[in-house]
Amino acid sequence: MLLGQDHITEEGEFVINMGPQHPATHGVLHLKIGLDGETIKKIEPHLGYIHRSIEKMCEQLSYRQFIFTTSRMDYLSAHINNQACVLAVEKALQVEATPRAKAIRVLMAELTRLASHQLWWACMGLDLGAVTPFFYAFREREAINTIIEETCGTRLTQNYMVPGGVMMDIHPNFQKRVKEVLKQIKEKAHEYDELLTGNVIFQQRLKGVGYLSKEDAVSYGCSGPTARASGVSCDVRKLFPYDGYEQLKFDEILNTEGDSWARYLVRLGEMKQSISIIEQLIDNIPEGDFQAKTKNVIKLPKGDFYQRVETARGELGVYIVSDGGATPYRCKFRSPNFSNLSAIPKMAEGAKIGDLVAIMATVDLVIPDIDR
Amino acid sequence: MVITGVCLLAFLVVLCFFLGYMERKVAAFMEIRLGPNRVGPKGSMQIVADTVKLLFKEGLTPDGADKFLFNLAPFIVVITSMLVVAPIAYARDFQLWDINIGVLYVSSISSMAVIGILMAGWSSSNKYSLIGAMRSGAQIVSYELSIGLSLISIVILSGSLQLSEIIESQANGWWIFKGHIPVIISFVIFIIASTAEINRAPFDLTEAEQELTGGFHTEYAGMKFAMFLLSEYINLFVVSAIAATIFLGGWMPFHIGGLDAFNHIMDYIPSSIWFFGKTFLIIFIIMWFRWTFPRLRIDQLLNLEWKYLLPISMVNILLVTAMAIMGWHF
Amino acid sequence: MFLKEYFGTIFNSVKSLLTGMKLTGYYFTHLKEIVTEEYPDNRATLKMAERFRGEVTMPHNENNEHRCTGCQSCELACPNGSIKIITKQEIQADGKKKKRIDTWVYHLDMCTLCNLCVIACPSEAIVMGQNFEHSVYDKKQLKKILNKTGSKLMEGVEE
Incomplete structure (x- = not known):
């Protein structure tokens, strides 16, 4: 039965379908893999299993309403997605958010990034067969989510940003809680190193695996930690600052190795940078309104507007074409995961099946963001 | 009987x-x-x-499967793991079958489990199962060598293949204490290799949930799946019991040569408690491995065996033999 | 030289593995670190955040009065169409006809709890409730009517 035509390609490759239901694809990604023994010869990603036509839906929704749909794209950086939409609308309206709103947005975005990277670390261990790190990282992630819940009312799909600012002022406990959580994270940081970073099995699984050269990273349009691990400087927060990132001191973590281990280190470094950003801001939230005045019904001027932000996974672009009405004429999201996914066949060439899982874990794909 | x-x-x-x-x-x-x-x-x-x-649950058999082999495989796996239980001594004077080639019997029967796994993987008509089974073949066959070599070191020291005699030879101290560093090394190698032999994390490549969705037992459901689970735990027990018998003296209480009063107190603790205490200690250590470490890759797994465990245990055998000939152990 | 490297690798590997085991061993022996919340058992003490978005609710005061004027701002603000307000003309005491709500239909099954209706409401008639246990066997039960029977508009909201 196994030797039928569907299972062996003309080149003599053994075909296995990883996904759409598979424990390591983190969702409904379908990879068609051509194998020679355990060695991967060819990977063909098949998309579309979770397409919800968010871009088309946005054409029916007003500029206040379409923001919430973007939380459902990259649900682990929902705040940052919302921020991108809000910034695009503000750019078009030529309204600027109040300083307080900007600070709150950055704080929320960095908390989200921290929580997202913690989930990534958790799943990283899980994908490589170590179950325990998952729970240690989730303990801190839950603490962050509780803070976000206290201010925004929801844990995952917040919809906290509105054009001109944020929906509500921060909760009175916010600053105190954030400091507590940062302290907790710093105290537990050594566990990350002891459990995975220093572990010889873990290092062996990642070092020299899934190499992506700088040229390939650029030509595949990779962004975020995936590209920065290959030495491409592409942090939108540095290159095209928004919401006051230009006034903050933080480093863009770069690594030139380009392998899975480099991607792992870049993300770990980013977690430290996020903590540093939050620490700079948490005591310096400016007083004032949390929302700038905007009209009830927002109508964008005729034209097209583009805004990019740095999500936890890379560069998210929001492109809005307006015909002057209350809804977008066309809305397009440039999602980081789609481009990062396209580089995976290149990275995994000649690797083993176990390596492919490690590569997918380090690239940190969120499947709903690929299909939208 | x-x-x-x-x-x-x-x-x-x-x-x-x-x-x-x-x-x-x-x-x-x-x-x-x-x-x-x-x-x-x-x-x-x-x-x-x-x-x-x-x-x-319904005992599902996939349409494309080789039905006979598919249904036979779980039984083979369970039977082989149950056969190994026979020569284990659970307490003083409680051993079902004191065969005079006990160690040989254990190591040869336990390597038969791979046949059941290969059978399960091949007959499932599932590509993940097939890869899992092939991995298991490579893995078990390689790690068999280290297990054998580390068992041989104690056979050399005690001069017998019979489990009861190996236990008797530890009356004045367990081999792990009597045999200096070489025996400790072979104990560690035995634990690592037998973890690999019974397909437990970090060596659970045959199941490798994140890679192969379940490996050789992907297609099994209901009681047939439970059989694999059962055999996994029996294997865990057997391996730990063998390690406890060979290296830690089985049911033999903790004795220090010369201190008769102390030895006497130790004798009051029932021998079955000694045996199960030691066994569960080793089981706990193997579980501890599983819930701490990430999984190895298939080539690293074989590297570990052929580049580290095997050469070390070969050199170790030399040391043990020298020790036995010169009578350097206690 | 080769041997030194060979045994160095082994030593470092074993050391790194033992560090990991030390950590899991620490948690194994420190059971007070357990973070599990036993959800259905801790219901009595479970307190949601005050801004928690569980469902849209319409608070009524002790005289069975609500604050909804039936302006339908929330219906317009809702991105999913999960709010439907049916209004009626009601004759007031002074003989004038005024628009009042008849039924305030809320489709919880369509709601994404985005909070847009709550911030759109000019008279603070609706708020987010804390209840999050919404599972039912029949989808129809998720269609809710938020204004209670016989309820009236609170005095002084309309002005």
Whole structure:
């Protein structure tokens, strides 16, 4: 039965379908893999299993309403997605958010990034067969989510940003809680190193695996930690600052190795940078309104507007074409995961099946963001 | 004899229930969770509930599977792991079958499990199962060598293949204390290699949930799946019991040569408690591995065996032999 | 030289593995670190955040009065169409006809709890409730009517 035509390609490759239901694809990604023994010869990603036509839906929704749909794209950086939409609308309206709103947005975005990277670390261990790190990282992630819940009312799909600012002022406990959580994270940081970073099995699984050269990273349009691990400087927060990132001191973590281990280190470094950003801001939230005045019904001027932000996974672009009405004429999201996914066949060439899982874990794909 | 054997098998099944419960609790406590706590006191009946659930599930056989081999494989796996139980001495004067080639018997029968796994993987007509089975073949065959070599070191020291004689030879101290560093090395190698032999994390490449969705038993459901689970826990017990017998003196109490008063107190503790205490210590260590380490890759797994464990145990054998000839051990 | 490297690798590997085991061993022996919340059991003490978005609710005071004027701002603000307000003309005491709500239909099954209706409401008639246990066997039960029977508009909201 196994030797039928569907299972062996003309080149003599053994075909296995990883996904759409598979424990390591983190969702409904379908990879068609051509194998020679355990060695991967060819990977063909098949998309579309979770397409919800968010871009088309946005054409029916007003500029206040379409923001919430973007939380459902990259649900682990929902705040940052919302921020991108809000910034695009503000750019078009030529309204600027109040300083307080900007600070709150950055704080929320960095908390989200921290929580997202913690989930990534958790799943990283899980994908490589170590179950325990998952729970240690989730303990801190839950603490962050509780803070976000206290201010925004929801844990995952917040919809906290509105054009001109944020929906509500921060909760009175916010600053105190954030400091507590940062302290907790710093105290537990050594566990990350002891459990995975220093572990010889873990290092062996990642070092020299899934190499992506700088040229390939650029030509595949990779962004975020995936590209920065290959030495491409592409942090939108540095290159095209928004919401006051230009006034903050933080480093863009770069690594030139380009392998899975480099991607792992870049993300770990980013977690430290996020903590540093939050620490700079948490005591310096400016007083004032949390929302700038905007009209009830927002109508964008005729034209097209583009805004990019740095999500936890890379560069998210929001492109809005307006015909002057209350809804977008066309809305397009440039999602980081789609481009990062396209580089995976290149990275995994000649690797083993176990390596492919490690590569997918380090690239940190969120499947709903690929299909939208 | 037959009645004792049947009782022993029933006891084994109960023991596996306990091991399943123990594993869940150990995992939970290491992962800052509570673990099962709903069914029965402290969740102790959870595994019984799971078994009942598995009993009522449909024993599905895939359409494209080789039906005979598919249904035979779980039995082979369970039978081989149960056969190994026979020569183990559970307490003083309680050994079902004191065969004079005990060590040889154990190592040869336990390597038969690979046949069942290969059979399961091949007959499932599932590509993941096939890859899992092939991995298992490579893995078990390689790690067999280290297990054999580390067992041989004790055979050399005690001069017998019979398990009861190996235990008797440890009356004045367990081999792990008597045999200096070489025996400790072979003990460590035995633990690592036998973890690989019984396909437990970090060497669970044949199942490798994140890579192969379940490996060789992807297509199994219901009781047939439970058989694989059962054999996994029996294997865990057997391997630990063998390690306890060979290196830690089996049921032999902790004795220090010369201190008669101390030895006397130790003798008051029943021998079965000594045996099970040692066995569960090793089981706990193997579980500890599982809930701490990530999984190796297939080539790294073979590297570990052929580049590290095998050369070291070969050199180790030389040392042990020299030690035995010169009489350097206690 | 080769041997030194060979044994150095082994030593470092074993050391790194033992560090990991030390950590899991620490948690195994420190059971007070357990973070599990036993959800259905801790219902009595479980307190959601005050801004928690569980469902849209319409608070009524002790005289069975609500604050909804039936302006339908929330209906317009809702991105999913999960709010439907049916209004009626009601004759007031002074003989004038005024628009009042008849039924305030809320489709919880369509709601994404985005909070847009609550911030759109000019008279603070609706707020987010804390209840999150919404599971039912029949989808029809998720269609809710938020204004209670016989309820009236609170005095002084309309001005």
